[in-house]
Amino acid sequence: MTFIWPELLWLLLAVPLSAGLYWYWLRRRARAALHFASLGVVKEALSGRRQTRRHIPPTLMLLALGCLIVAMARPVARTALPFTASTVVLAIDTSLSMVAQDFEPNRLAAAQMAAKQFIQQRPAHTRLGIVSFAGTAALVQAPTADAERAIEAVDALRLESMTAVGSGILVSLKTLFPDEEMDLMAVDPRVRAKDDRNGARSLDEGGRKEAPKAKVNRPGSYSSAAIILLSDGQTTMGPDPIEAARMAAERGVPIYTVGVGTTEGRIISLGNYRFNATLDEDTLKEIAAITHGEYYNATDAAALVNIYRNLNAKVLIDRQAKEISALFCAAAALCAIVAAMLSMLWFSRVA
Known part of the structure; x- marks a missing residue:
């Protein structure tokens, strides 16, 4: 008090x-x-x-x-009050590093199991959207209150190459705000550099049309929606995840990040292709801090299940002063x- x-x-x-x-x-x-x-x-x-x-x-x-x-x-x-209407977007990393078997049976399977438990335990009125991201991001299930459809979308997740955490955040935001234009130039350093070299101009000068700016809210103040982002690797391409997180903060949407793995990394062998999958914990922590969410680190499958259980209670309960x-x-x-x-x-x- x-x-x-x-x-x-x-x-x-x-x-x-x-x-x-x-x-x-x-x-x-x-x-x-x-x-x-x-x-x-x-x-x-x-x-x-x-x-x-x-x-x-x-x-x-x-x-x-x-x-x-x-x-x-x-x-x-x-006081803790259940949301009367809420939408949660689960953004799940499906990059190749999720095949690592330090989780039973592997990271992706453990993430799918935890996500399905989260779906089954959430209040019936909560709408869930599923976003998959690797080198690109895609909405694989639009927000729905149908638990079976959400579980089917989680089961259908497949591994792809590269990791674009920023894309996962942007697609999640677009899912929550379908009528808003997301300005990729503000979050993708490659697009910004290209436009700078080409002398980007306004529409009147033959340049790119600027996207309308969203209404700026206090970070974490949009209590009707949240994003839960799970990743086990570093961003290798796509928009800057920190800039994408700032766009979420401007809209008041909290992002709860879940890191899978360790900062030391783990060697992944896929045929003749070998790489070290390291966890970019600092970036995930900063994303959570910017948006007034929280960061969790999952060290094994059981810990991941417990994290999703805690998130179910935290994200779907509105604590009002x-x-x-x-x-x-x-x-x-x-x-x-x-x-x-x-x-x-x-x-x-x-x-």
Whole structure:
């Protein structure tokens, strides 16, 4: 729980101060009782159950005071609410390095198994899209609430050469925002360099038409959609994944990245072709940080399944900040009312 005006919490010192004043008043009253002619009457009035009862209303009033001060500080709590409508795009790396068998039976098969569990466990109203990326990226299943269709798309994933993480992000964004134009020049250094050499001009000058700019949102603020990106290798071609991540951040879409493998890499042998498949963990972490998502590292098939299970709970639950000052005001009113009622019932006065 946080507070909008936390500086007002200093007023809570009034609670122990009031308790101290109440204790001092009781001591003075006890001394005054010594002047009564009949001490037996005083002892009877201040002993046993009656003496215990007399402290209950003041204690409730102190609680009411504390609740009111906390309400003045405007407390805010984050509540977990299921999305009423959400879309999640699973972007899965299908490059040749996913054939590595450090996962059982291999990386791609383990990723498919974890993705299918994610699909089966998600809320029925959640729409899932599947994007496959290697040297290029493609939408293999448009967002759907049909779990069987999404699972069939995951089962149909096939290995291809090269790795273009940026393309995977861009196609995922295009899936979420089909009416927006994605400016490849802003994210692909090869396109930018080519246009610079050719002297790219505006449409009026015979150059390339600029894509309309998307509305800029706070990173991670688009709570109705998210991208889960799984990759085991470094980008070898295509758009810059960091620039693509910034485009996602501008649209408020969080990207949760899952790294498969290790930064030391693993030697992959495919016939006469051998290469070391290393995990570009720094890039995946930066993608997650830029978009206000999170990064996870999967070291084996079991860890990958657990990661997807955690993502199911994290991505499909909307945690909203709600001010709960009214609850503390209600608690203060209740304490004050009960204190007044007990005082009237036991002592025939409100004091």
